[in-house]
Structure formats: C-alpha cells, structure tokens
Amino acid sequence: MCANCGFPSAPGHWTEAGASTPTDRLRARFRRAQLLQSVLPAFGLSVHDDGAIPGVTLSDRTGRHEMVDDVSEVWRAAERMSGRVIDPLDPQFLAEACDAEEREDT
Amino acid sequence: MSEARDGRMRLTVLGGFLGSGKTTWLRHQLHHGQMKDALVIVNEAAEVPVDDALLARSAELRVLAGGCACCDGREALVALLRAICDARVGGDDALASLDRVVLETSGLADPGPIVDTIRTDPVLIHHLMVDEIVIAIDALYGLDQMRHEPLTLRQIETADRLLVTKVDAAAEPDLARLVATLQALNPGAAISGAAMGSGAGLPDHAGIEPVAIPPAEGSRAPAPIAATRLDLSEATDWPAFSVWLSALLHARGDDIMRVKGVVRTPAGRLLLQSVRKVVQQPEIVPEAGAKPTDDDNSVVVIGRGFRAEDLRKSLAYFTGERR
Numbered sequence: 001m002c003a004n005c006g007f008p009s010a011p012g013h014w015t016e017a018g019a020s021t022p023t024d025r026l027r028a029r030f031r032r033a034q035l036l037q038s039v040l041p042a043f044g045l046s047v048h049d050d051g052a053i054p055g056v057t058l059s060d061r062t063g064r065h066e067m068v069d070d071v072s073e074v075w076r077a078a079e080r081m082s083g084r085v086i087d088p089l090d091p092q093f094l095a096e097a098c099d100a101e102e103r104e105d106t
Numbered sequence: 107m108s109e110a111r112d113g114r115m116r117l118t119v120l121g122g123f124l125g126s127g128k129t130t131w132l133r134h135q136l137h138h139g140q141m142k143d144a145l146v147i148v149n150e151a152a153e154v155p156v157d158d159a160l161l162a163r164s165a166e167l168r169v170l171a172g173g174c175a176c177c178d179g180r181e182a183l184v185a186l187l188r189a190i191c192d193a194r195v196g197g198d199d200a201l202a203s204l205d206r207v208v209l210e211t212s213g214l215a216d217p218g219p220i221v222d223t224i225r226t227d228p229v230l231i232h233h234l235m236v237d238e239i240v241i242a243i244d245a246l247y248g249l250d251q252m253r254h255e256p257l258t259l260r261q262i263e264t265a266d267r268l269l270v271t272k273v274d275a276a277a278e279p280d281l282a283r284l285v286a287t288l289q290a291l292n293p294g295a296a297i298s299g300a301a302m303g304s305g306a307g308l309p310d311h312a313g314i315e316p317v318a319i320p321p322a323e324g325s326r327a328p329a330p331i332a333a334t335r336l337d338l339s340e341a342t343d344w345p346a347f348s349v350w351l352s353a354l355l356h357a358r359g360d361d362i363m364r365v366k367g368v369v370r371t372p373a374g375r376l377l378l379q380s381v382r383k384v385v386q387q388p389e390i391v392p393e394a395g396a397k398p399t400d401d402d403n404s405v406v407v408i409g410r411g412f413r414a415e416d417l418r419k420s421l422a423y424f425t426g427e428r429r
Contacts, residue, residue, distance in 0.1 A: 015348035017388040018371030031345040035424065039353075071349055075356040087357035088350060088420040089412050 013070035026051055036074060042093075043082040047074070112389070114235045115194070117207045118144075119220060122242030123251050123258050124213030127271030127300070131242060132210055133161055134303025144206040145190065149175040149183065151212040161210075166200060176215040180223055183209075184230065191233035207234065216260045217241070218382055225384050236379075236386060241265035245276035245299075248284050252291075252319050259319065262288060263331065263363045264381055265295045270308060274301035282309040283317055290316035293333035294364050294408040329410040331363065334417055338403040342425045344371040347405070350424035351385075358412065359383030367405030375402060 015032065019025040033049035033056060040047055040058070048057045056074055059065035060081050068077045075086055087093055118141075122128045129148075135141050145166040151174045161167055170186055173179025187207075194201040211217060217239050224230050241261045244251065248270070251258040262268065268288050273281060281299075285308050288297055299308040338347060347369060355362060365380040374390040407417060 012387070014385040014387055015345070015352055018344040018348075018369070018373050018376045020373035024372045028345045031343070032349055035346055035349045035426075038426065039424065071352045072356060075353055085357070086353060088353045088424065089358060089416050091416075094420060094423055 013072065015071045032056075032071060036071070040074075040078055043078055043084060043086065045078055045082060112235075114233055115145075115191075115205055115207050116237035117209060117224065117234050118237055119209050119211060119217050119239045120242070121211045121215055121217045121239065121261050121265075122213065122269075122271075123244065123255060123261065126213065126242040126244045126248075127269075127303075128210055128213070128242045129161065130303045131269060131271060131300055132208065132303075134300075136161060137303075141206065141208055143204055144208045145201065145204050147183075147186065147207065147209045149179065149210065149212050149215065151179075151214050166204060174212045174215050175209070176211070176217070176219045180219070183220070184223060184227055187224065187234065188227075188229055191230065194233070206237075214257065216257060216264075218260065218264050221264070221381050222384050225386060231387070235389070236381075238266045239264055239381070240267045240269055241295075242269045242271050242300075243284070243288065245270050245272045245281055245284060249280075249287065249317055252287070252317075259291065262291050262295075265292055266364075268292065268295045268297045270297065270299045272301065273299040273306045273308065278309045282311045282314050285309070286311040286314040287316040287319070291319070291331060292363070292408070293331065294366065294406055331408060331410045332414070333406050333408045334414040336367075336405045336407060336417065336421060338369065338405065339425075342403075342421065344369050344376065346425040347421070350421050353424070354417075354420070355380065355383050355385065358409065361411040362407060362409035364408040365405060366408075368402050369405065370403050378405060 016025070016028070019028045029049060029051060033047055036047040036056070045058050045060050048059070055067045055069045057065055057067050058074065058077050058081060064081065066077045066081060068074050079086055120128050120132060132146070136146070145168070146161055147168045147170060148161060149170040168186060168190070170179060170182055173182055175183040190201065190207070194204070209220070211220060221236050221239065224234055224236060241264075243262070248258075252262070270281070270284065270288070276284075285297055288295070289311065297308065299306040351365065359382050363382065365378065365385070367378050368391065369376045369378055375393065376388045377391045378388045379386045
C-alpha cells in the first residue's frame with residue numbers, strides 16, 4: 001500500500017490480476033488506459049495514466065479533473081462528471097461511441 | 107473445490123430456507139469426515155441455538171446466535187471471522203491446521219449480502235476466500251416456498267450448487283418438475299440430491315416444463331434468467347475483458363447474478379467469479395494440461411434483462427474488434 005495515499009486498500013483491484021511481473025503489470029495498466037480512452041471520449045471525457053502515480057485521471061473539456069483508484073471507480077466518476085449513465089449494453093451507448101469515433105477520424 | 111494455496115481459508119456458505127435440511131446435510135458430511143478440516147460457524151436468528159448440539163463432530167465449531175448474518179447480525183459475523191483469522195495467524199494450533207470455513211446461515215438469510223460483506227471487508231479479504239455457495243431446497247415444500255417467499259428465489263439465484271434435500275419423501279414427477287424449475291432459475295448451478303444428508307439420485311428432467319413462479323406481490327414480473335457463454339477471441343485480452351466487465355457490472359450488476367470462467371493471462375489461467383456487483387479477487391489456477399482446454403478463455407454470464415448478442419456486440423466494441 002502506498003504510505004502517502006493509501007492505495008490500494010485491498011490486494012489490488014480485481015481488474016489488475018493476471019500480471020505477475022512489473023513489466024506485465026505496467027503493460028496491462030497502459031492497455032487499460034488505452035481501452036478507457038477509446039470509450040470515454042464519447043462522454044466528453046479523457047483518461048490519463050502516467051504509469052507512475054497510483055490511479056487514473058479523468059478530465060472533461062472544461063479542464064475539471066478527478067483522480068480515481070481503479071476501473072470500477074472510473075465508471076462512477078465518469079457518470080458524475082458527464083452527468084450521463086454509462087451502460088455498455090444500452091443501444092444508445094454503442095451508437096454514440098461509434099459516432100464519436102467517426103467524428104474523431106474525420 | 108480448490109485447495110488453499112495462498113494461505114487464505116476457503117469459505118463455503120451453506121444456506122437454504124427454514125427447515126430445508128442444511129444442518130442434516132452438514133452433519134452427514136461431518137460424520138463421514140468430508141469436512142474434517144473445516145471450522146463450522148452456525149448462525150441462528152433465534153436467541154437459543156440448537157444446531158450446535160447436532161454438529162459436535164466438526165473440528166471447530168462457533169455459534170452466532172440472536173441475529174441473522176445477512177442483516178442485523180452482520181457486524182457480529184465480521185467480528186467473529188476477524189477473531190478467528192486473528193487467532194489463526196497468531197499461532198493458535200487448533201486453527202492453524204484448518205483450511206476451510208463452513209458458514210451455515212440461518213434459514214432467513216440471503217447469502218448475497220453475506221458474501222459481499224466478507225469480500226469487501228479490508229481485513230477478511232486477506233484471510234478468506236469465498237469458494238462455494240451451497241443452497242438446500244426442500245423437495246416437498248421447495249416449490250411452495252418459491253411461490254410465497256421471495257427470499258427463497260434470492261437464495262437460489264446466488265447458488266453455485268443446489269442441493270435438493272428429502273428426495274426420498276417426494277414423488278418422482280414432482281421432483282423432476284422441481285429440478286427443471288431450479289435449472290431454469292439458475293442455469294449455472296450444479297444440482298444434486300440428498301436424502302437424510304447422503305447423496306441421492308435425481309430423476310431425469312429433460313423435456314419437463316419448469317413451473318412458472320409468479321412475482322411477489324407489488325413487484326413486476328422479472329425477466330427469466332439466462333446463461334450466456336462468451337468465448338473470448340485472441341483479440342480479447344484480460345485487460346480488455348476486465349474493463350468491459352467492470353463497466354457491465356457497474357451498470358447491470360443487479361441483474362447479473364453470476365459471472366464465472368477461466369481467462370488466459372500472461373501470469374497463467376485466471377479463475378474469475380462474481381456474485382452480483384462484487385468480483386472475487388481472481389486467482390491463478392493450475393494448468394489443466396499441455397494444451398489449452400475448451401473451457402479456457404470462456405466466461406459464462408448468468409443474469410436477466412439482456413440479450414446474448416448485445417453482450418457479444420458490446421464486448422467486441424470494447425476490445426476494438428468492431429472499430
């Protein structure tokens with residue numbers, strides 16, 4: 001546990017399992033950030049993880065940002081910041097996420 | 107059942123409605139030495155405990171009386187488990203050799219909140235791992251209880267193993283209908299029979315229509331529970347799958363009863379299990395053999411209110427396969 005911030009309180013978040021070496025852990029961490037960054041722009045949010053400081057930083061277009069300690073927290077914070085419900089099974093979700101992707105491409 | 111490898115004790119939660127035969131079954135297991143290395147905790151909602159006298163053959167027995175562990179007795183359960191874990195790591199010889207805890211809940215307990223409490227407690231998570239939820243169902247009155255006691259349905263939905271008790275006392279067609287109904291309510295659970303605590307066969311229920319359970323008064327008819335198997339493609343690595351699953355449980359955790367499966371990761375085969383919104387810390391399981399088995403990289407999602415193809419579409423979107 002980090003003596004300064006107290007993260008993580010339990011033996012790591014469950015999403016962080018499956019990596020036993022420091023290299024694998026870092027690789028998985030960047031991969032998670034990349035995955036989140038591919039989903040959350042549709043909600044007006046961006047994700048940053050520098051691989052050193054514990055946690056993930058979410059920021060919106062106004063510059064407001066929030067630091068959270070694990071992926072489950074990311075969804076709660078993203079709902080708070082965007083004011084919208086994030087449901088990966090909602091047809092609207094998939095449609096909007098795809099639209100955002102297309103807008104970025106053009 | 108998995109063996110203790112990381113020093114944590116395995117916890118079996120034994121539940122079931124009042125009089126469903128929990129203690130009889132457990133007593134039989136203890137008598138035959140099946141759980142001889144287990145510490146047994148009996149929780150009774152009543153002030154005066156009775157079951158402890160019946161379970162005298164267990165290696166260690168603790169009684170938690172006067173409060174149901176899923177609601178008003180929750181703090182007492184946590185305190186008792188913490189004290190046991192403390193004594194075990196503190197060198198208590200009687201406890202040091204035990205690697206399993208069996209918690210027999212009161213007949214009025216919903217196992218979901220009990221499991222949540224243990225998995226989210228910052229101390230207990232280092233000492234205990236929930237291994238299995240076993241629910242006893244009365245072969246004679248089980249269907250009646252499902253119709254009139256919504257609690258029975260909650261117990262059945264969270265089970266890993268459903269134990270139909272008193273099968274010797276029920277007629278075969280009734281039993282087959284009960285098994286078909288249980289199968290429909292919780293497609294992911296293994297179903298076995300017992301009579302006076304010892305194993306008993308169940309009739310074939312193929313082709314038998316499950317009994318429709320009416321919703322409790324004042325509530326909407328719940329959608330049926332379905333089990334969806336997701337076979338993860340090469341592109342779906344563990345970070346992608348876990349990020350998607352965390353979003354899914356965040357949004358739909360109340361409708362997803364169980365998620366179970368084995369996923370390949372750089373660290374080995376990872377066993378994944380969840381009950382509602384709470385995911386157990388995944389553990390590495392030994393290699394099944396030289397070649398990956400069919401069950402590797404496949405996960406079963408059991409729940410209601412979603413379509414199988416939407417699950418697959420959504421997962422494919424998260425992993426980037428559809429972009």
